[in-house]
Amino acid sequence: MNTSKSIDVWVERELSADAKRKRLLPAFEVDDDVNRLASVIACGRVPVITGPSGVGKTAIVHELIRRSQSDAGFKQLYKRRVIQVSIDRRHMASKVGESVGRMFDAFVESLKQSWRPHVVFIRDLDLAYTFDLESALASLAECEKVTLIGEGSVHGIAGLLEDTESLQRKFITVEVEEPDHDRTIRILRAWTSHQRESENRLFSDCAVQESIALTHRFLGRDLMPRKAIDLLENTSANVPKNVTIESSHVIDRFCTTHRTPRMLVEPRIRLDLGALREEYTREIVGQPEAIDAIVEMIGIIKAGLSDHRRPMGVFLLVGGSGVGKTHLAHLLAKHLFASPDRLVRINMADLGAGGDADRLFGCGSAQESAARRGMLTMRILGHPFGVVLLDEFEKANAAVHDRFLQLIDEGAFINGDGEFVPCRSLIFIATSNAGALGDATPFGFKTGEAFGTAAKCALERSFRFELLNRFDRIIQFKPLDRSANRQIVRGEVEKLGRRFGLIQRHLVLQADDAVIDWIVEKSFDPEQGARAVRRAVERWLTTELARVMVQEFPPAASRISLMLKGDQPVAVVLPNGDDGADLTPSPATLTSQIGRHTNHRVGAGFSKPQPAIQKP
Helix, strand or coil, X not given: CCHHHHHHCCEEEEHHHHHHCCCCCCCCCCHHHHHHHHHHHHCCCEEEEECCCCCCHHHHXXXXXXXXXXXXXXXXXXXXXXXXXXXXXXXXXXXXXXXXXXXXXXXXXXXXXXXXXXXXXXXXXCHHHHCCCHHHHHHHHHCCCEEEEEEECHHXXXXXXXXXXXXHHHXXXXXXXXXXXXXXXXXXXXXXXXXXXXXXXXXXXXXXXXHHHXXXXXXXXXXXXXXXXXXXXXXXXCCCCCCCECHHHHHHHHHHHHCCCHHHHCCCCCCCHHHHHHHHHHHCCCCHHHHHHHHHHHHHHHHCCCCCCCCCEEEEEECCCCCCHHHHHHHHHHHHHCCHHHEEEEEHHHCCCCCHHHHHHCCCCCCCHHHHHCHHHHHHXXXXXXXXXXXXXXXXXXXXXXXXXXXXXXXXXXXXXXXXXXXXXEEEEEEECHHHCCCCCCCCCXXXXXXXXXXXXXXXXXXXXXXXXXXXXXXXXXXXXXXXXHHHHHHHXXXXXXXHHHXXXXXXXXXCHHHHHHHHHHHCCCCCCHHHHHHHHHHHHHHHHHHHHHHHCCCCCCEEEEEEECCEEEEEEECCCCCCCCCCCCHHHHHXXXXXXXXXXXXXXXXXXXXXXXXX
């Protein structure tokens, strides 16, 4: 390969040409950073700009190039060919058998032999460590015809420099931090002014303020100014050109993108905490303390009063099986994102071994990127604002528990790949049966002070005091009594009436009180709680309902009644009336219809698909 081709194959972008054609976007409020880079270059050293993603590292380098192409004061850069290269891009484009190391050696030699001086900006310089490019990189840094600029993560650049003395002498790191609130406002105002001049896009100052407020509150994993600019750019793409973008447009776009209820983010919409509490109470039976804690947290999020130094909420829910701990986490995800599928669930029982802390938070010595970053980093990708369920938390190894101390305290953690992973826009819900462990009497059968004391002792046997002290709330879930079980049975039957097979055929389901009581008796199990209820409804009611639907094929808009005949529930298709009158059949009619349905065996389990249930 000739010299020119050896260089061009690495070129990701020709920045000098883009600068001449005014294709390099300006960066704002970066004079100090640009001057620091220029000063390092003037001293014959190599500036390496570091910092977390989103703070504007690449934008600062581009601004330096944009200015230098028209200002002779930047003599090492003025009118030189400036190329942007990426080690990762070259690696991904390489063919089978091609070595990144050999290709980089050829690239360096071609730059040395070229008649033309170059400025080379390597935007992922930290990967030189991964591909063992240190020697060739040191040689390139010493070449007088080449001005080198690098960019990379703080951790990656530190690893690169500490192992190569020649690079330590030549390379100077220039760290860029996330701008504070006032500087962010100035950057965004300058950016919107440029948008007005170059694109004829108009942004109100309220839109700027809203973009900062929303991304600050709910997108804790991303950093300013990029996350606020991204929101404004996405908003402008969905608003006609001649319309000034207001805060309402920004809120609309944010809610659409992140599937967040508008009532949660729109300051002018009143949130009725009482109505929210009632809604949760219908779903989570017999656990008023848990409901109060979650509703109070939602109110704090709505008011914008969450402590931005920590996760939005960290709860430990303790109690026996089937009392609603996991269901509460699903319900919270449903309310915050309109879908329980937005829940990130991690089974902590799988992390009980000694090395599992590295599995969860990342292992620095691992070969694969995913293993270095860790399971938690990979699972919360794409969930900048979400609910993380840590199921059976007590079964995780003590080293795993210890790593959560930093995460809860600082709202972030550093994974095995050296990434700073913010978790400040996440809600962590840990569940535990620890209150039931080690006691002869199951947790929850005690009452009053004994109940709280037993639970506390059991928790202290499973968790260090320092960890327990980090939770916002530790909530004891009480066992379900018969009254609570009856509410759950009624709720499960209502959900059965909303399944797809009934809705599709416009069938209305109604249930007799005797059937509800019968299911309560069949399913009451303090140790299994609501799980026993769901199994009983599936086994006795869903199968019977399915049998009638597939054998008799009721006409559309029919009512199907679940009632008790002898010692088993039966489903009966009620006759339709022509005048909209009461469709309840006479006792004689019911008797004759029930008689036709009693010669069958009520079997086990039918599965799920979702008209409102009516009580006869």
